[in-house]
Amino acid sequence: MAPMNVVVCVKQIPDPAEPGKLEADNTLDRSGKLILDESDSYGVEMALQLADAAGGGEVTLVSMAPNGETSGLRTALAMGAAKAILVSDDALSGAGALDTAKVLAAAIKRAEPDLVLAATESSDGYTGTVPEQVAALLGLTSVTFAKEVHIDGQAVKVQRQTELGYDEVEAELPALVSVTAGVVEPRYPSFKGIMAAKSKPVDQLTLSDLGIDAATVGSAGAGQEIVAVDDAPAREAGEIIEDDGEAFGKIVAYLENLKVI
Amino acid sequence: MALSRIWVYAEAADGKVAPITLEMLTKARELAGTVEAVYGDGDTDAVAEALGAHGATKLYATGDLQGHTPAVPVASAIAKLIEGGDAPDLILFGTTYEGRDVAARLSVALDKPVITNSTDIAVDGDAVVLTEPVFGGTKLVRTKFTTAGPNIALIRPKSFAAEESGGGAPEVVTIEVPDYGSAKVTNRHVEETSGPKLDEAAIVVSGGRGLGDAEKYKVIEDLAKALKGAPGASRAIVDAGWVPYSYQVGQTGKVVKPNVYIAAGISGATQHLVGMKGAKNIIAINKDAEAPIFSVADLGIVGDVHKVLPKLLEALQAR
Numbered sequence: 326m327a328p329m330n331v332v333v334c335v336k337q338i339p340d341p342a343e344p345g346k347l348e349a350d351n352t353l354d355r356s357g358k359l360i361l362d363e364s365d366s367y368g369v370e371m372a373l374q375l376a377d378a379a380g381g382g383e384v385t386l387v388s389m390a391p392n393g394e395t396s397g398l399r400t401a402l403a404m405g406a407a408k409a410i411l412v413s414d415d416a417l418s419g420a421g422a423l424d425t426a427k428v429l430a431a432a433i434k435r436a437e438p439d440l441v442l443a444a445t446e447s448s449d450g451y452t453g454t455v456p457e458q459v460a461a462l463l464g465l466t467s468v469t470f471a472k473e474v475h476i477d478g479q480a481v482k483v484q485r486q487t488e489l490g491y492d493e494v495e496a497e498l499p500a501l502v503s504v505t506a507g508v509v510e511p512r513y514p515s516f517k518g519i520m521a522a523k524s525k526p527v528d529q530l531t532l533s534d535l536g537i538d539a540a541t542v543g544s545a546g547a548g549q550e551i552v553a554v555d556d557a558p559a560r561e562a563g564e565i566i567e568d569d570g571e572a573f574g575k576i577v578a579y580l581e582n583l584k585v586i
Numbered sequence: 587m588a589l590s591r592i593w594v595y596a597e598a599a600d601g602k603v604a605p606i607t608l609e610m611l612t613k614a615r616e617l618a619g620t621v622e623a624v625y626g627d628g629d630t631d632a633v634a635e636a637l638g639a640h641g642a643t644k645l646y647a648t649g650d651l652q653g654h655t656p657a658v659p660v661a662s663a664i665a666k667l668i669e670g671g672d673a674p675d676l677i678l679f680g681t682t683y684e685g686r687d688v689a690a691r692l693s694v695a696l697d698k699p700v701i702t703n704s705t706d707i708a709v710d711g712d713a714v715v716l717t718e719p720v721f722g723g724t725k726l727v728r729t730k731f732t733t734a735g736p737n738i739a740l741i742r743p744k745s746f747a748a749e750e751s752g753g754g755a756p757e758v759v760t761i762e763v764p765d766y767g768s769a770k771v772t773n774r775h776v777e778e779t780s781g782p783k784l785d786e787a788a789i790v791v792s793g794g795r796g797l798g799d800a801e802k803y804k805v806i807e808d809l810a811k812a813l814k815g816a817p818g819a820s821r822a823i824v825d826a827g828w829v830p831y832s833y834q835v836g837q838t839g840k841v842v843k844p845n846v847y848i849a850a851g852i853s854g855a856t857q858h859l860v861g862m863k864g865a866k867n868i869i870a871i872n873k874d875a876e877a878p879i880f881s882v883a884d885l886g887i888v889g890d891v892h893k894v895l896p897k898l899l900e901a902l903q904a905r
Contacts, residue, residue: 445838452740453702455690457686461691489776490774490775494769494770547732549729550729555726559724563883572894576885
């Protein structure tokens with residue numbers, strides 16, 4: 326089989342275990358340490374497996390993050406990706422999904438991939454539109470919400486999640502596929518992998534390197550503006566009790582009171 | 587000020603229009619003088635009546651897509667209409683598998699942003715303003731479009747109640763599909779489920795990591811069955827492969843608004859809360875008294891799910 330070059334879009338995000346904060350301009354505070362979005366570890370694993378199955382080829386990571394952040398990229402490089410392209414530019418603060426897609430698409434073009442993989446959505450912004458927008462910008466066909474991916478000659482065969490079950494979908498390569506979590510078991514980076522990742526190439530680019538006019542992306546070109554952030558109406562506090570062995574009775578009584586049993 | 591015209595991307599399964607489509611049509615009637623639908627499948631006649639009854643006066647239909655996935659054909663067809671001068675102020679899509687794809691493709695074709703995950707729509711002067719819950723629904727962010735229309739927005743299911751307008755069948759206009767793309771469905775698989783659907787059930791019983799392992803999920807299914815409800819799951823146990831993706835409640839999964847939601851062994855990550863905090867009554871069982879799920883619970887039991895659930899099941903089955 327021919328070697329497969331796979332690009333994986335990865336996002337470096339604030340640790341979801343920490344409470345999120347907004348900046349003064351109401352964008353998400355990304356100033357702390359960023360980590361690899363767990364949703365992206367499935368795409369990285371899938372890419373490594375597909376390149377392996379093809380008998381060779383390279384897995385390249387493409388990411389956009391503020392302040393030249395690479396800690397999340399190092400995690401994915403330690404899993405086995407060969408190299409990374411990172412786009413970092415102050416003008417990208419406030420970038421919307423379409424702006425992000427334009428930047429990623431320009432960076433992906435440089436890697437000339439046979440296949441582009443992405444998560445279905447990020448765990449911080451969760452717009453869920455970026456992969457399809459990247460595909461459209463690159464003129465690629467796309468299959469979203471993949472739960473299984475196989476390469477068969479010049480086609481990619483995908484089991485795609487649907488409301489009622491799943492569809493088998495086929496598309497010509499090159500293509501973009503977005504994968505759901507749980508499709509494969511992401512490997513843990515080995516010690517050797519972590520050491521090797523430190524010296525793997527990370528190509529750091531700015532908007533001008535990509536030939537993108539800063540005025541067309543970021544808050545300057547997003548075409549949307551946050552007008553207000555308010556506290557949501559809170560639910561009234563409920564009754565919280567310790568189980569004394571009989572708490573199930575409380576639940577039964579509660580359901581009876583609602584007349585649902 | 588109201589908008590002049592809104593388009594709603596319509597979806598259906600087996601000839602039955604999706605609830606999200608009817609919800610968006612209902613809201614659109616409040617905001618615009620004219621509401622029209624766009625449909626990307628062959629069974630136009632089957633869906634036309636319901637769309638008309640909810641306020642669509644015109645139905646733009648692509649006809650059968652011959653097995654192609656809808657993103658490329660439907661987005662290219664809408665873009666072509668708009669280039670031809672037939673443009674609305676706002677196009678609404680549901681946050682569904684197909685809705686997100688078509689909206690994203692269209693945004694590139696029109697070079698316009700998409701505002702996503704919206705739970706409310708308002709018109710302020712000339713601008714369309716969308717509300718999006720963030721941080722587990724504790725904060726509401728309102729975002730307005732600053733570009734000229736057509737604006738594109740993705741709406742979360744169950745944000746509005748669907749109501750009929752009493753409208754008749756819409757005028758059907760066949761639209762040209764300039765590009766079908768290469769992605770084709772070769773086979774469809776329908777997972778057999780018994781009982782009510784997760785996003786339609788009056789009672790939902792969901793399990794999370796606190797159950798310990800995959801085999802323990804059975805008690806969740808048994809409880810759901812005893813209550814004539816649907817079983818659900820947190821993202822953690824879907825990612826771990828205990829249950830299929832279709833069970834997932836939350837940001838990434840289904841939005842549910844049942845009468846009763848029972849969360850067992852679920853800590854209440856923001857991603858889960860967004861999908862279920864609209865439930866009328868919430869019961870939570872978790873061993874950690876500090877778990878965020880208790881902040882939205884009407885009845886919270888701090889205890890071991892392995893002790894509470896079997897007793898609860900026994901009591902329900904004995905009735």
